[in-house]
Amino acid sequence: MKITFRTFATFREVIGAREMELTLPPGEKIRDLLENLCNTHPGLREHLFDAAGQIKPYILILKNGRSITSLQQLDTVIDEGDVIAVFPPVAGG
Amino acid sequence: MITDEERKRYARQILMIGEAGQERLKLARVLVAGAGGLGTVISLYLAAAGVGHLRIIDCDVVETSNLNRQILHWSGDVGRPKTASAEEKLAALNPLIRIETVSGRIAEESIEEMAEGCDLIVDAMDNFPTRYLLNRTTVEKGIPFIHGAVRGFFGQATTVIPGKTPCLRCLFPKSPPREVFPIIGATCGVIGAIEATEAIKLLTGQGEPLAGRLFLWDGLAGSADSITVERDPSCPVCGKLKK
Ligand SMILES: [Zn+2]
Numbered sequence: 001m002k003i004t005f006r007t008f009a010t011f012r013e014v015i016g017a018r019e020m021e022l023t024l025p026p027g028e029k030i031r032d033l034l035e036n037l038c039n040t041h042p043g044l045r046e047h048l049f050d051a052a053g054q055i056k057p058y059i060l061i062l063k064n065g066r067s068i069t070s071l072q073q074l075d076t077v078i079d080e081g082d083v084i085a086v087f088p089p090v091a092g093g
Numbered sequence: 094m095i096t097d098e099e100r101k102r103y104a105r106q107i108l109m110i111g112e113a114g115q116e117r118l119k120l121a122r123v124l125v126a127g128a129g130g131l132g133t134v135i136s137l138y139l140a141a142a143g144v145g146h147l148r149i150i151d152c153d154v155v156e157t158s159n160l161n162r163q164i165l166h167w168s169g170d171v172g173r174p175k176t177a178s179a180e181e182k183l184a185a186l187n188p189l190i191r192i193e194t195v196s197g198r199i200a201e202e203s204i205e206e207m208a209e210g211c212d213l214i215v216d217a218m219d220n221f222p223t224r225y226l227l228n229r230t231t232v233e234k235g236i237p238f239i240h241g242a243v244r245g246f247f248g249q250a251t252t253v254i255p256g257k258t259p260c261l262r263c264l265f266p267k268s269p270p271r272e273v274f275p276i277i278g279a280t281c282g283v284i285g286a287i288e289a290t291e292a293i294k295l296l297t298g299q300g301e302p303l304a305g306r307l308f309l310w311d312g313l314a315g316s317a318d319s320i321t322v323e324r325d326p327s328c329p330v331c332g333k334l335k336k
Binding site for chain 1: 127129130131132216217218219220221241242243244245247248249263264265266267268269270271274276281309311314316318320321322323325326327328
């Protein structure tokens with residue numbers, strides 16, 4: 001299945017692209033997608049995960065505009081045509 | 094009714110929003126929550142545009158390290174309350190509007206009174222706990238909330254219309270860590286101007302607000318994006334509101 005992966009801010013620098021079309025096996029979860037991307041993009045792991053290997057809680061991962069924290073977190077299943085976006089929100093003012 | 098003086102001052106924007114739009118701005122009461130990097134930009138543009146009543150809240154005094162970005166505060170203002178410094182400049186810019194300042198901390202006990210009677214709230218805070226408080230208040234009152242935040246060369250903005258769009262809690266369930274954030278003034282300029290634009294659009298009923306869209310600014314790449322965002326039906330703040 002084909003999906004679109006969009007990156008913003010620091011993730012764009014690490015991934016080296018603002019948008020990627022990916023072909024994934026059916027049933028792939030967000031966790032698998034991120035794990036694979038970490039293996040192919042050095043530096044991504046430090047941006048996504050804390051020292052304990054947990055995803056940094058404030059990092060926004062959106063499946064078609066919905067934060068995966070309100071879905072099944074990293075176990076959220078990716079569907080054909082999904083747009084997955086990863087973004088580090090900022091907080092300054 | 095707008096006066097001849099106002100007609101002259103706002104001539105170039107009346108070309109777009111009409112005298113009726115100008116009158117809407119004049120009748121509006123807007124809360125700008127913060128007089129720092131974002132708040133000084135937002136309040137400057139809203140004052141210049143003739144928003145009739147600006148309520149500006151801040152609890153800090155001007156520090157030298159603020160001056161790279163907080164454009165209403167100048168070298169001679171170091172040590173003064175930010176509200177006093179902002180009020181003086183805004184009143185000099187536009188004597189036709191009412192500027193109300195509140196030197197105090199936005200907190201659980203004070204927010205209700207601070208938000209009283211406002212048509213909308215514009216976020217110019219530098220931390221998420223206070224933003225969540227503003228967000229909850231606007232959801233309870235059913236008034237629009239314009240969010241903006243910055244760091245370094247990056248910024249984000251969105252407009253929350255309670256019950257229609259995701260609220261700040263739907264979008265950002267967890268607060269980014271507190272830090273002394275790096276920043277250049279120009280990033281505050283970009284996001285502050287976006288927020289002021291959103292406020293003017295909402296007040297005059299023009300255009301498409303950033304409702305249900307998260308605007309993302311990447312100054313290093315020189316690119317702007319927006320992503321469509323959805324409500325979280327189980328959101329603890331706005332989940333109970335009907336669509
Ligand atoms: Zn919500």
